[in-house]
Amino acid sequence: MIEAPPVLTIKASMRRPTEQQIASFQGVSTGFVVDALYGGGALSQTITPIGSGRDLNCVAAGPALTADCGAADVLAAFAALRYIRPGDVVVSSFAGHTGCAAGGDGLTGMMKNCGAAGFVTDGPMRDYDGIVKVGLPVWCAGITPASPHMSGPGSVGTPIQIGGQEIETGDMIVADRDGVVVIxxxxxxxxxxxxxxxxxxxxxxxxxxxxxxxYPDWVGELLESDRVVIRD
Structure with missing residues (x-):
């Protein structure tokens, strides 16, 4: 008989960028970071600032702390609270599930109390007004009143798949109104x-x-070259 998995798995050692490296990404736009990654790193456009940023200034840059929750479950996200270091961006994989919330104002409020700089998830959120009051920048896949489960299994600090990217604890997250990028x-x-x-x-x-x-110089040069044909 196959044994049941542990309710939670916690990575024993979690790497982290230096303070100088973290400082280098403060105030940098996501577009600049993508260009510096030669076009890579951006999470799916389905993950956006909560409420499109109309009521909450969604800007954050900090080391990722990963939580692999799985669909409809938030146990790992709550367990991650214990491991937040000031300036971390908690990144929670919800397996892209949109049938219920990946968190609410209680979870984000405790994250802020722990010093988190932001929260990113590929699931929707609930308690919009409360999240705005908390003030923690949040990127998510929409809003729903539906509540999740909290039973596991889940993990904290392990690699996750989210928004078309793999993210590991210690990677840098830069996020603003345009979206989220992982370095x-x-x-x-x-x-x-x-x-x-x-x-x-x-x-x-x-x-x-x-x-x-x-128009850029290269456009003029191209139009004047033999690589362009003009026909009646």
Missing amino acids: PFERLDEVIANLEKVRAAEQAQDNRVAGGLR
Whole structure:
């Protein structure tokens, strides 16, 4: 007979970026981070700021603390409260289930009390007014009044699949009104270095547009080349 799985599995050792690495992502837009990742890292557009950010300023950047809840269950998300370090972004995989809530104002309130910088889930949330009052930035897949179960099995600190990306505890999460991006732990220094190039290129482009630029130079060069045919 196959034995029942443990109700909870907790990863014994959880890696974390340095404070300097964490600081490097503060105030950085998700678009810049995606560019620094050469187009990668963005979670599915189904995961958006709660209420489209109309009542809550949804901006956060911090190390991921993962909770693998599974469909319709929130036990692992509650267990993760014990392991939050100030500045963490709790990322809870709900297996994309939308039939009930992946959390509410009670859970987000306790996350904020523990020092979390934000909460990301691929399930919907409940208690919208309460979440706004709590003030913790939340990204989710919508809103529902339906309540979840709390029975497990689940895990904290283990790799999860969410929004088309794999996220491990210690990866960096950067999130704003455009969505959520994950930066793998092993690529943090590479992306930090690339961000300087992205900032410089974006600033140069912004300056040219503000100065009246009508189209990029490469568009003109392409249209004048033998790679374009103009027909009547």
